Amino acid sequence: MGASCASAVERDRASVAGEQARPRPAGGMLSLVGTPIGNLSDASPRVLDTLRSADVLLCEDTRVTGKLLARFGIRVPLERCDENVIARRVESVIARVAAGQRVAFVSDAGMPGVSDPGQRLVDAARDEGLPVEVIPGPSAVTCALVASGLPMEHFFFEGFLPRKAGERARRLAELAPVPGALVLYESPRRVADTLDSIAEAYPARCVALVRELTKLHEECVRDVSGELARLIRERGELRGECVIVVEGPGQDELASLSRQASAALASPEEAVREGLCAGVPKSALAKQVARTFGLGRSEAYDLVVSLSRE
Structure with a gap:
Protein backbone atom coordinates (compact mmCIF):
# COMPACT_ATOMS: atom_id res chain seq x y z
CA MET A 1 0.00 0.00 0.00
CA SER A 139 -39.39 -4.03 9.82
CA ALA A 140 -41.89 -6.80 9.14
CA VAL A 141 -42.59 -5.28 5.71
CA THR A 142 -39.09 -5.67 4.29
CA CYS A 143 -38.39 -8.93 6.14
CA ALA A 144 -41.53 -10.54 4.70
CA LEU A 145 -40.78 -9.29 1.18
CA VAL A 146 -37.33 -10.85 1.25
CA ALA A 147 -38.58 -14.08 2.85
CA SER A 148 -41.36 -14.47 0.24
CA GLY A 149 -38.97 -14.77 -2.69
CA LEU A 150 -41.52 -12.93 -4.87
CA PRO A 151 -40.45 -10.15 -7.26
CA MET A 152 -40.17 -6.93 -5.26
CA GLU A 153 -38.61 -4.35 -7.56
CA HIS A 154 -41.79 -2.41 -6.80
CA PHE A 155 -44.13 -2.97 -3.86
CA PHE A 156 -47.06 -1.31 -2.15
CA PHE A 157 -47.63 -1.50 1.61
CA GLU A 158 -51.36 -1.61 2.38
CA GLY A 159 -51.28 -2.58 6.05
CA PHE A 160 -54.53 -4.08 7.33
CA LEU A 161 -57.43 -4.67 4.94
CA PRO A 162 -61.01 -3.91 6.05
CA ARG A 163 -62.52 -6.56 8.32
CA LYS A 164 -65.89 -6.76 6.56
CA ALA A 165 -65.89 -9.09 3.55
CA GLY A 166 -67.61 -6.66 1.16
CA GLU A 167 -65.31 -3.75 2.02
CA ARG A 168 -62.30 -6.06 1.80
CA ALA A 169 -63.31 -7.22 -1.68
CA ARG A 170 -63.79 -3.64 -2.87
CA ARG A 171 -60.38 -2.61 -1.57
CA LEU A 172 -58.68 -5.58 -3.25
CA ALA A 173 -60.36 -4.59 -6.52
CA GLU A 174 -58.96 -1.07 -6.13
CA LEU A 175 -55.48 -2.49 -5.50
CA ALA A 176 -55.58 -4.86 -8.48
CA PRO A 177 -53.80 -2.54 -10.98
CA VAL A 178 -50.93 -1.67 -8.59
CA PRO A 179 -47.82 -2.68 -10.62
CA GLY A 180 -45.93 -4.42 -7.85
CA ALA A 181 -46.17 -6.77 -4.90
CA LEU A 182 -48.76 -6.02 -2.22
CA VAL A 183 -47.77 -6.31 1.44
CA LEU A 184 -50.57 -6.81 3.95
CA TYR A 185 -50.68 -7.20 7.72
CA GLU A 186 -53.23 -9.55 9.25
CA SER A 187 -54.05 -11.11 12.60
CA PRO A 188 -53.93 -14.91 12.88
CA ARG A 189 -57.65 -14.97 13.65
CA ARG A 190 -58.63 -13.32 10.35
CA VAL A 191 -55.89 -14.53 8.02
CA ALA A 192 -57.91 -17.43 6.57
CA ASP A 193 -60.80 -15.12 5.61
CA THR A 194 -58.38 -12.61 4.10
CA LEU A 195 -56.64 -15.30 2.04
CA ASP A 196 -60.06 -16.44 0.75
CA SER A 197 -60.78 -12.88 -0.39
CA ILE A 198 -57.37 -12.62 -2.07
CA ALA A 199 -57.94 -15.92 -3.89
CA GLU A 200 -61.25 -14.64 -5.21
CA ALA A 201 -59.78 -11.30 -6.29
CA TYR A 202 -56.47 -12.59 -7.72
CA PRO A 203 -56.94 -16.27 -8.68
CA ALA A 204 -53.81 -16.47 -10.84
CA ARG A 205 -51.34 -14.81 -8.49
CA CYS A 206 -48.80 -16.40 -6.19
CA VAL A 207 -49.18 -15.45 -2.52
CA ALA A 208 -46.87 -15.93 0.46
CA LEU A 209 -47.92 -16.07 4.10
CA VAL A 210 -45.01 -15.16 6.38
CA ARG A 211 -45.56 -15.82 10.07
CA GLU A 212 -43.61 -15.53 13.34
CA LEU A 213 -40.87 -13.45 11.72
CA THR A 214 -37.44 -13.69 13.44
CA LYS A 215 -38.76 -16.18 15.99
CA LEU A 216 -37.89 -19.84 16.48
CA HIS A 217 -40.88 -21.08 14.47
CA GLU A 218 -40.66 -18.55 11.62
CA GLU A 219 -42.57 -19.86 8.61
CA CYS A 220 -43.16 -18.89 4.99
CA VAL A 221 -45.86 -20.76 3.08
CA ARG A 222 -46.21 -19.89 -0.61
CA ASP A 223 -48.54 -21.09 -3.36
CA VAL A 224 -51.08 -19.95 -5.90
CA SER A 225 -53.69 -17.92 -4.03
CA GLY A 226 -56.48 -20.51 -4.05
CA GLU A 227 -54.22 -23.38 -2.93
CA LEU A 228 -52.71 -21.29 -0.15
CA ALA A 229 -56.16 -20.23 1.07
CA ARG A 230 -57.29 -23.87 1.14
CA LEU A 231 -54.16 -25.02 2.98
CA ILE A 232 -54.41 -22.35 5.69
CA ARG A 233 -58.14 -22.97 6.13
CA GLU A 234 -57.45 -26.68 6.69
CA ARG A 235 -54.72 -25.97 9.25
CA GLY A 236 -57.12 -24.17 11.55
CA GLU A 237 -56.16 -21.39 13.94
CA LEU A 238 -52.65 -20.03 13.61
CA ARG A 239 -50.45 -18.21 16.10
CA GLY A 240 -48.32 -15.15 15.68
CA GLU A 241 -48.79 -11.97 13.65
CA CYS A 242 -48.96 -12.60 9.90
CA VAL A 243 -47.67 -10.76 6.85
CA ILE A 244 -49.13 -11.57 3.44
CA VAL A 245 -47.17 -10.82 0.27
CA VAL A 246 -49.17 -10.91 -2.98
CA GLU A 247 -47.41 -11.18 -6.31
CA GLY A 248 -47.91 -8.19 -8.61
CA PRO A 249 -50.19 -8.45 -11.65
CA GLY A 250 -48.81 -9.97 -14.86
CA GLN A 251 -49.12 -8.34 -18.26
CA ASP A 252 -52.22 -10.37 -19.17
CA GLU A 253 -53.99 -9.33 -15.97
CA LEU A 254 -53.03 -5.67 -16.47
CA ALA A 255 -54.35 -5.77 -20.02
CA SER A 256 -57.61 -7.30 -18.82
CA LEU A 257 -57.96 -4.64 -16.10
CA SER A 258 -57.34 -1.92 -18.69
CA ARG A 259 -60.07 -3.33 -20.96
CA GLN A 260 -62.47 -3.47 -18.03
CA ALA A 261 -61.70 0.13 -17.13
CA SER A 262 -62.25 1.22 -20.73
CA ALA A 263 -65.58 -0.59 -20.88
CA ALA A 264 -66.67 1.06 -17.64
CA LEU A 265 -66.11 4.51 -19.13
CA ALA A 266 -68.49 5.07 -22.05
CA SER A 267 -66.57 7.95 -23.64
CA PRO A 268 -63.35 9.99 -23.49
CA GLU A 269 -65.38 12.89 -22.11
CA GLU A 270 -66.61 10.79 -19.20
CA ALA A 271 -63.07 9.60 -18.50
CA VAL A 272 -61.74 13.17 -18.52
CA ARG A 273 -64.46 14.43 -16.19
CA GLU A 274 -63.79 11.58 -13.77
CA GLY A 275 -60.05 12.24 -13.88
CA LEU A 276 -60.52 15.97 -13.28
CA CYS A 277 -62.76 15.28 -10.31
CA ALA A 278 -60.09 12.97 -8.91
CA GLY A 279 -57.46 15.71 -9.23
CA VAL A 280 -55.32 13.98 -11.87
CA PRO A 281 -52.87 16.49 -13.46
CA LYS A 282 -53.98 17.58 -16.93
CA SER A 283 -50.92 16.27 -18.78
CA ALA A 284 -51.08 12.87 -17.07
CA LEU A 285 -54.82 12.66 -17.66
CA ALA A 286 -54.37 13.46 -21.36
CA LYS A 287 -51.82 10.65 -21.75
CA GLN A 288 -54.11 8.22 -19.96
CA VAL A 289 -57.17 9.10 -22.05
CA ALA A 290 -55.16 9.00 -25.30
CA ARG A 291 -53.86 5.53 -24.47
CA THR A 292 -57.24 4.18 -23.33
CA PHE A 293 -59.32 5.49 -26.24
CA GLY A 294 -56.72 5.56 -29.01
CA LEU A 295 -56.71 9.35 -29.38
CA GLY A 296 -53.82 11.54 -30.44
CA ARG A 297 -52.04 13.16 -27.51
CA SER A 298 -52.78 16.70 -28.68
CA GLU A 299 -56.44 15.81 -29.25
CA ALA A 300 -56.70 14.30 -25.77
CA TYR A 301 -54.97 17.30 -24.18
CA ASP A 302 -57.30 19.77 -25.97
CA LEU A 303 -60.25 17.77 -24.63
CA VAL A 304 -58.88 17.87 -21.09
CA VAL A 305 -58.30 21.64 -21.26
CA SER A 306 -61.74 22.26 -22.75
CA LEU A 307 -63.62 20.22 -20.14
CA SER A 308 -61.57 21.68 -17.27
CA ARG A 309 -63.08 25.07 -18.08
CA GLU A 310 -66.66 23.88 -17.61
Whole structure:
Protein backbone atom coordinates (compact mmCIF):
# COMPACT_ATOMS: atom_id res chain seq x y z
CA MET A 1 0.00 0.00 0.00
CA GLY A 2 1.44 3.41 -0.98
CA ALA A 3 2.20 6.04 1.66
CA SER A 4 -0.54 8.38 0.45
CA CYS A 5 -3.13 5.56 0.41
CA ALA A 6 -2.10 4.41 3.88
CA SER A 7 -2.35 7.95 5.15
CA ALA A 8 -5.86 8.29 3.72
CA VAL A 9 -6.93 5.03 5.38
CA GLU A 10 -5.59 6.24 8.74
CA ARG A 11 -7.51 9.51 8.36
CA ASP A 12 -10.70 7.61 7.56
CA ARG A 13 -10.25 5.38 10.59
CA ALA A 14 -9.65 8.39 12.81
CA SER A 15 -12.76 10.05 11.40
CA VAL A 16 -14.91 6.98 12.06
CA ALA A 17 -13.51 6.67 15.59
CA GLY A 18 -14.28 10.32 16.21
CA GLU A 19 -17.85 9.87 15.01
CA GLN A 20 -18.34 6.89 17.31
CA ALA A 21 -16.84 8.68 20.32
CA ARG A 22 -18.60 12.00 19.76
CA PRO A 23 -21.14 12.65 22.54
CA ARG A 24 -24.77 13.07 21.61
CA PRO A 25 -25.75 16.72 21.20
CA ALA A 26 -27.38 18.49 24.13
CA GLY A 27 -30.97 19.65 23.89
CA GLY A 28 -34.33 18.12 23.18
CA MET A 29 -34.87 15.34 20.69
CA LEU A 30 -37.75 13.19 19.51
CA SER A 31 -36.39 9.72 18.72
CA LEU A 32 -38.47 7.20 16.75
CA VAL A 33 -36.90 3.87 17.65
CA GLY A 34 -37.30 0.63 15.70
CA THR A 35 -37.52 -2.33 18.06
CA PRO A 36 -37.28 -6.11 17.47
CA ILE A 37 -40.27 -7.76 15.79
CA GLY A 38 -39.76 -11.03 17.63
CA ASN A 39 -36.16 -11.87 18.43
CA LEU A 40 -34.91 -9.44 21.10
CA SER A 41 -31.32 -10.09 20.02
CA ASP A 42 -32.05 -7.94 16.96
CA ALA A 43 -31.91 -4.79 19.10
CA SER A 44 -28.89 -2.82 17.86
CA PRO A 45 -26.38 -1.06 20.13
CA ARG A 46 -27.70 2.30 18.88
CA VAL A 47 -31.27 1.31 19.74
CA LEU A 48 -30.23 0.36 23.28
CA ASP A 49 -28.12 3.52 23.74
CA THR A 50 -31.06 5.68 22.64
CA LEU A 51 -33.45 3.96 25.06
CA ARG A 52 -30.97 4.29 27.94
CA SER A 53 -30.43 8.00 27.35
CA ALA A 54 -34.13 8.91 27.05
CA ASP A 55 -35.75 11.08 29.71
CA VAL A 56 -39.01 9.32 28.97
CA LEU A 57 -40.02 6.41 26.73
CA LEU A 58 -43.44 6.51 25.11
CA CYS A 59 -44.86 3.16 24.07
CA GLU A 60 -48.04 1.38 23.02
CA ASP A 61 -48.08 -1.14 25.87
CA THR A 62 -45.88 -0.69 28.95
CA ARG A 63 -45.93 -4.45 29.57
CA VAL A 64 -44.56 -5.29 26.12
CA THR A 65 -41.90 -2.59 26.16
CA GLY A 66 -41.10 -3.40 29.79
CA LYS A 67 -39.97 -6.88 28.74
CA LEU A 68 -37.56 -5.37 26.21
CA LEU A 69 -36.09 -3.02 28.80
CA ALA A 70 -35.78 -5.79 31.39
CA ARG A 71 -33.95 -8.00 28.89
CA PHE A 72 -31.18 -5.39 28.61
CA GLY A 73 -31.30 -3.98 32.14
CA ILE A 74 -32.57 -0.57 31.04
CA ARG A 75 -34.41 1.64 33.50
CA VAL A 76 -36.26 4.60 32.06
CA PRO A 77 -39.74 6.05 32.80
CA LEU A 78 -42.41 4.45 30.61
CA GLU A 79 -45.62 6.16 29.55
CA ARG A 80 -48.45 4.74 27.49
CA CYS A 81 -48.98 6.52 24.17
CA ASP A 82 -50.99 4.19 21.93
CA GLU A 83 -53.36 5.08 19.10
CA ASN A 84 -56.20 5.72 21.57
CA VAL A 85 -54.39 8.49 23.46
CA ILE A 86 -51.66 9.80 21.17
CA ALA A 87 -53.82 12.61 19.77
CA ARG A 88 -54.31 13.97 23.29
CA ARG A 89 -50.61 13.62 24.11
CA VAL A 90 -49.09 15.42 21.11
CA GLU A 91 -49.06 18.90 22.65
CA SER A 92 -47.45 17.81 25.92
CA VAL A 93 -44.88 15.63 24.15
CA ILE A 94 -43.83 18.48 21.86
CA ALA A 95 -43.58 20.77 24.89
CA ARG A 96 -41.19 18.30 26.53
CA VAL A 97 -38.94 18.20 23.48
CA ALA A 98 -39.00 22.00 23.23
CA ALA A 99 -37.99 22.18 26.91
CA GLY A 100 -34.89 20.11 26.19
CA GLN A 101 -36.01 16.59 27.07
CA ARG A 102 -35.02 13.52 25.06
CA VAL A 103 -38.29 11.73 24.26
CA ALA A 104 -38.11 8.28 22.68
CA PHE A 105 -41.10 6.61 21.05
CA VAL A 106 -41.49 2.90 20.27
CA SER A 107 -44.30 0.69 19.01
CA ASP A 108 -44.82 -2.81 20.35
CA ALA A 109 -42.58 -4.12 17.57
CA GLY A 110 -40.93 -2.81 14.42
CA MET A 111 -40.74 0.74 13.12
CA PRO A 112 -43.09 3.30 14.72
CA GLY A 113 -45.35 5.01 12.23
CA VAL A 114 -45.52 2.03 9.84
CA SER A 115 -49.09 0.87 10.45
CA ASP A 116 -48.46 1.92 14.07
CA PRO A 117 -48.74 5.20 16.03
CA GLY A 118 -45.99 7.79 15.74
CA GLN A 119 -46.65 9.80 12.58
CA ARG A 120 -48.57 12.51 14.46
CA LEU A 121 -45.66 13.16 16.80
CA VAL A 122 -43.18 13.48 13.94
CA ASP A 123 -45.52 15.78 12.01
CA ALA A 124 -46.02 18.06 15.01
CA ALA A 125 -42.30 18.16 15.82
CA ARG A 126 -41.44 19.04 12.21
CA ASP A 127 -44.02 21.83 12.24
CA GLU A 128 -42.36 23.30 15.34
CA GLY A 129 -38.87 22.98 13.91
CA LEU A 130 -37.81 20.54 16.61
CA PRO A 131 -35.16 17.86 16.01
CA VAL A 132 -36.33 14.38 15.08
CA GLU A 133 -34.20 11.29 14.61
CA VAL A 134 -35.08 7.81 13.41
CA ILE A 135 -33.16 4.92 14.95
CA PRO A 136 -33.38 2.07 12.40
CA GLY A 137 -34.64 -1.33 13.44
CA PRO A 138 -36.33 -4.43 12.03
CA SER A 139 -39.39 -4.03 9.82
CA ALA A 140 -41.89 -6.80 9.14
CA VAL A 141 -42.59 -5.28 5.71
CA THR A 142 -39.09 -5.67 4.29
CA CYS A 143 -38.39 -8.93 6.14
CA ALA A 144 -41.53 -10.54 4.70
CA LEU A 145 -40.78 -9.29 1.18
CA VAL A 146 -37.33 -10.85 1.25
CA ALA A 147 -38.58 -14.08 2.85
CA SER A 148 -41.36 -14.47 0.24
CA GLY A 149 -38.97 -14.77 -2.69
CA LEU A 150 -41.52 -12.93 -4.87
CA PRO A 151 -40.45 -10.15 -7.26
CA MET A 152 -40.17 -6.93 -5.26
CA GLU A 153 -38.61 -4.35 -7.56
CA HIS A 154 -41.79 -2.41 -6.80
CA PHE A 155 -44.13 -2.97 -3.86
CA PHE A 156 -47.06 -1.31 -2.15
CA PHE A 157 -47.63 -1.50 1.61
CA GLU A 158 -51.36 -1.61 2.38
CA GLY A 159 -51.28 -2.58 6.05
CA PHE A 160 -54.53 -4.08 7.33
CA LEU A 161 -57.43 -4.67 4.94
CA PRO A 162 -61.01 -3.91 6.05
CA ARG A 163 -62.52 -6.56 8.32
CA LYS A 164 -65.89 -6.76 6.56
CA ALA A 165 -65.89 -9.09 3.55
CA GLY A 166 -67.61 -6.66 1.16
CA GLU A 167 -65.31 -3.75 2.02
CA ARG A 168 -62.30 -6.06 1.80
CA ALA A 169 -63.31 -7.22 -1.68
CA ARG A 170 -63.79 -3.64 -2.87
CA ARG A 171 -60.38 -2.61 -1.57
CA LEU A 172 -58.68 -5.58 -3.25
CA ALA A 173 -60.36 -4.59 -6.52
CA GLU A 174 -58.96 -1.07 -6.13
CA LEU A 175 -55.48 -2.49 -5.50
CA ALA A 176 -55.58 -4.86 -8.48
CA PRO A 177 -53.80 -2.54 -10.98
CA VAL A 178 -50.93 -1.67 -8.59
CA PRO A 179 -47.82 -2.68 -10.62
CA GLY A 180 -45.93 -4.42 -7.85
CA ALA A 181 -46.17 -6.77 -4.90
CA LEU A 182 -48.76 -6.02 -2.22
CA VAL A 183 -47.77 -6.31 1.44
CA LEU A 184 -50.57 -6.81 3.95
CA TYR A 185 -50.68 -7.20 7.72
CA GLU A 186 -53.23 -9.55 9.25
CA SER A 187 -54.05 -11.11 12.60
CA PRO A 188 -53.93 -14.91 12.88
CA ARG A 189 -57.65 -14.97 13.65
CA ARG A 190 -58.63 -13.32 10.35
CA VAL A 191 -55.89 -14.53 8.02
CA ALA A 192 -57.91 -17.43 6.57
CA ASP A 193 -60.80 -15.12 5.61
CA THR A 194 -58.38 -12.61 4.10
CA LEU A 195 -56.64 -15.30 2.04
CA ASP A 196 -60.06 -16.44 0.75
CA SER A 197 -60.78 -12.88 -0.39
CA ILE A 198 -57.37 -12.62 -2.07
CA ALA A 199 -57.94 -15.92 -3.89
CA GLU A 200 -61.25 -14.64 -5.21
CA ALA A 201 -59.78 -11.30 -6.29
CA TYR A 202 -56.47 -12.59 -7.72
CA PRO A 203 -56.94 -16.27 -8.68
CA ALA A 204 -53.81 -16.47 -10.84
CA ARG A 205 -51.34 -14.81 -8.49
CA CYS A 206 -48.80 -16.40 -6.19
CA VAL A 207 -49.18 -15.45 -2.52
CA ALA A 208 -46.87 -15.93 0.46
CA LEU A 209 -47.92 -16.07 4.10
CA VAL A 210 -45.01 -15.16 6.38
CA ARG A 211 -45.56 -15.82 10.07
CA GLU A 212 -43.61 -15.53 13.34
CA LEU A 213 -40.87 -13.45 11.72
CA THR A 214 -37.44 -13.69 13.44
CA LYS A 215 -38.76 -16.18 15.99
CA LEU A 216 -37.89 -19.84 16.48
CA HIS A 217 -40.88 -21.08 14.47
CA GLU A 218 -40.66 -18.55 11.62
CA GLU A 219 -42.57 -19.86 8.61
CA CYS A 220 -43.16 -18.89 4.99
CA VAL A 221 -45.86 -20.76 3.08
CA ARG A 222 -46.21 -19.89 -0.61
CA ASP A 223 -48.54 -21.09 -3.36
CA VAL A 224 -51.08 -19.95 -5.90
CA SER A 225 -53.69 -17.92 -4.03
CA GLY A 226 -56.48 -20.51 -4.05
CA GLU A 227 -54.22 -23.38 -2.93
CA LEU A 228 -52.71 -21.29 -0.15
CA ALA A 229 -56.16 -20.23 1.07
CA ARG A 230 -57.29 -23.87 1.14
CA LEU A 231 -54.16 -25.02 2.98
CA ILE A 232 -54.41 -22.35 5.69
CA ARG A 233 -58.14 -22.97 6.13
CA GLU A 234 -57.45 -26.68 6.69
CA ARG A 235 -54.72 -25.97 9.25
CA GLY A 236 -57.12 -24.17 11.55
CA GLU A 237 -56.16 -21.39 13.94
CA LEU A 238 -52.65 -20.03 13.61
CA ARG A 239 -50.45 -18.21 16.10
CA GLY A 240 -48.32 -15.15 15.68
CA GLU A 241 -48.79 -11.97 13.65
CA CYS A 242 -48.96 -12.60 9.90
CA VAL A 243 -47.67 -10.76 6.85
CA ILE A 244 -49.13 -11.57 3.44
CA VAL A 245 -47.17 -10.82 0.27
CA VAL A 246 -49.17 -10.91 -2.98
CA GLU A 247 -47.41 -11.18 -6.31
CA GLY A 248 -47.91 -8.19 -8.61
CA PRO A 249 -50.19 -8.45 -11.65
CA GLY A 250 -48.81 -9.97 -14.86
CA GLN A 251 -49.12 -8.34 -18.26
CA ASP A 252 -52.22 -10.37 -19.17
CA GLU A 253 -53.99 -9.33 -15.97
CA LEU A 254 -53.03 -5.67 -16.47
CA ALA A 255 -54.35 -5.77 -20.02
CA SER A 256 -57.61 -7.30 -18.82
CA LEU A 257 -57.96 -4.64 -16.10
CA SER A 258 -57.34 -1.92 -18.69
CA ARG A 259 -60.07 -3.33 -20.96
CA GLN A 260 -62.47 -3.47 -18.03
CA ALA A 261 -61.70 0.13 -17.13
CA SER A 262 -62.25 1.22 -20.73
CA ALA A 263 -65.58 -0.59 -20.88
CA ALA A 264 -66.67 1.06 -17.64
CA LEU A 265 -66.11 4.51 -19.13
CA ALA A 266 -68.49 5.07 -22.05
CA SER A 267 -66.57 7.95 -23.64
CA PRO A 268 -63.35 9.99 -23.49
CA GLU A 269 -65.38 12.89 -22.11
CA GLU A 270 -66.61 10.79 -19.20
CA ALA A 271 -63.07 9.60 -18.50
CA VAL A 272 -61.74 13.17 -18.52
CA ARG A 273 -64.46 14.43 -16.19
CA GLU A 274 -63.79 11.58 -13.77
CA GLY A 275 -60.05 12.24 -13.88
CA LEU A 276 -60.52 15.97 -13.28
CA CYS A 277 -62.76 15.28 -10.31
CA ALA A 278 -60.09 12.97 -8.91
CA GLY A 279 -57.46 15.71 -9.23
CA VAL A 280 -55.32 13.98 -11.87
CA PRO A 281 -52.87 16.49 -13.46
CA LYS A 282 -53.98 17.58 -16.93
CA SER A 283 -50.92 16.27 -18.78
CA ALA A 284 -51.08 12.87 -17.07
CA LEU A 285 -54.82 12.66 -17.66
CA ALA A 286 -54.37 13.46 -21.36
CA LYS A 287 -51.82 10.65 -21.75
CA GLN A 288 -54.11 8.22 -19.96
CA VAL A 289 -57.17 9.10 -22.05
CA ALA A 290 -55.16 9.00 -25.30
CA ARG A 291 -53.86 5.53 -24.47
CA THR A 292 -57.24 4.18 -23.33
CA PHE A 293 -59.32 5.49 -26.24
CA GLY A 294 -56.72 5.56 -29.01
CA LEU A 295 -56.71 9.35 -29.38
CA GLY A 296 -53.82 11.54 -30.44
CA ARG A 297 -52.04 13.16 -27.51
CA SER A 298 -52.78 16.70 -28.68
CA GLU A 299 -56.44 15.81 -29.25
CA ALA A 300 -56.70 14.30 -25.77
CA TYR A 301 -54.97 17.30 -24.18
CA ASP A 302 -57.30 19.77 -25.97
CA LEU A 303 -60.25 17.77 -24.63
CA VAL A 304 -58.88 17.87 -21.09
CA VAL A 305 -58.30 21.64 -21.26
CA SER A 306 -61.74 22.26 -22.75
CA LEU A 307 -63.62 20.22 -20.14
CA SER A 308 -61.57 21.68 -17.27
CA ARG A 309 -63.08 25.07 -18.08
CA GLU A 310 -66.66 23.88 -17.61
